[in-house]
Amino acid sequence: MGCCKEEEPKWLWVNGPIIVGAGPSGLAVSACLKENGVPSLILERSDCIASLWQQKTYDRLKLHLPKQFCQLPLFDFPENFPKYPTKHQFISYLESYAKHFSITPKFKQSVKVAEFDGVCGFWRVQTQDFQYLSKWLIVATGENAEAVIPEIPGIDKFKGRLMHTSVYKSGTEFINQRVLVIGCGNSGMEVSLDLCRHNAIPHMVVRNSVHILPREMLGISTFSIAMALLKWMPLRIVDKLLLLVANLTLGSTDKLGLRRPKTGPLELKNATGKTPVLDVGALSQIKTGKIQIMPGVKEITKIGAKFLDGKEGEFDSIILATGYKSNVPSWFKGSDFFTEQGMPKTPFPNGWKGENGLYTVGFTRRGILGTANDAKNIARDISEQWREFKGFCKNFCTTKNLSDNQGICF
C-alpha cells in the first residue's frame, strides 16, 4: 500500500523534515536547518519546549558543565549569565532561542509510531491525532526520555512516599525526614545535598563503583581541563592526571564507601556512557556523616529497606535516583538503526545519520556539546538534498490541492 491515501482524512504532509522532540536538540537542529533555508516541523509530546528542564528537574539544578559547553549553535548565552547557569536561566535562554529562530513546535503531539514506507519513500509519523509524512525524520527525543524505575523486591509494599528524581523539586517537603536516596550519580548526589540543606536525613545507596571528580580544579572547570588535555595526550594519560588531582583535592573516596571503578572516568564514559559525578558539595556532607552511605538494597519493606549487608533501616521517603533511558524502541519501527536501549548502533561521531532520510540529534552521550555538532551536521546534509526536493514538494502540494486539514505546506 502506498503512503499517500487521499481518503485518509487525518494525514499531514510536511514540506521539510519532521523533528520529534522540542528539547535543546530539537530546537538546535531546527535553527540550523532554518539558517540553511530548510523549514521543519517539530512534534513535541508535552505542552512546552525543553520539557525535561521545565518539568522534570529539581529547583537547585545548575548546568553541570560551564556555559561555553552548553550553548546551542548560532545563538550564544547572554553575557551576564554566570559560569554555571541555573536551570531557570537555561530555560529562559532556550525560550529566547526558539523565539529568535521563530521555532513554533506542534505541542501535545506524542509520536506513537514512526516508520519508513519503502513503497513511496516517505516517513510516516503517527501521533494520537494525525499521521505526518515527510522525506526526513530527525529523532530528537533524548537519552533521558523516560525515568528508569528499577524492580526492587517489595517496592510496592512501601507505605511512605516513593518518587523518582524526575518529580523531586526541593528538600522543603522532606524536613526532618529520614530519606533513602537510591543511586549515586549526579542526581543522587545533588538530591542528597539538597536534602541535607533542608534538614532532612539522607541515606544514599551506593551499589556500584563511582568516579567523583571536583567540578573545578584550581578554579578551572574539570571538564575544560579534560577537553584541553585531550588535544595533546592520550585519553588514559588524561584519566590518570584527573584522578591524581581528584585524589589530592578530594582525598580517597574509597574510604568513604565510594569505590572508584578500575577504568578511568573518561574511558568509562566513552565505553559505557556512565558520567563521572562532578562534586558540588555532597562529598563534604558525606565526610561529616550528614549524608550516610548505604550498601545495595536487598528488599524494600513497608517501613524502610533491608540492605545487602544484612542491616535494616526505617525511612519516611524513598527517592529513586536511578536515571533515565531513551524511549525510541517504543515508537520507532521497522529499522535496526537503534540498539535495544534506543541508542544509535553506529558509534560516535557517525551516529547522527541513518538510511532513507533518518537522522538523530542528541544521542552521543556528550550532552549539549554533542547536540550542537549533530545539529550542524544534519543541517548541512539535509540542505544539500533540500534544493533538489523543494520543487517536488511545491508541485506535490499543488497537484494534491492540499487544504489546511490535509497538509502543511511551508
Ligand SMILES: Cc1cc2nc3c(=O)[nH]c(=O)nc-3n(C[C@H](O)[C@H](O)[C@H](O)COP(=O)(O)OP(=O)(O)OC[C@H]3O[C@@H](n4cnc5c(N)ncnc54)[C@H](O)[C@@H]3O)c2cc1C
Ligand atoms: C538533571 C540533569 C542535568 C543535566 N545537566 C546537563 C548539563 O549541565 N550539560 C549538558 O550538556 N547536559 C546536561 N544534561 C543532559 C541533558 O539531558 C541534555 O544535554 C539535554 O536536555 C538533551 O536535550 P535533548 O533535546 O536531546 O533531550 P531532552 O531535553 O530530553 O528533550 C527531548 C524532548 O523530546 C520529547 N519527546 C520524547 N518522546 C517523545 C515522543 N514520543 N513524541 C514527541 N515528543 C517526545 C520530550 O518531551 C522532550 O521535550 C542533564 C540531564 C539531566 C537529567
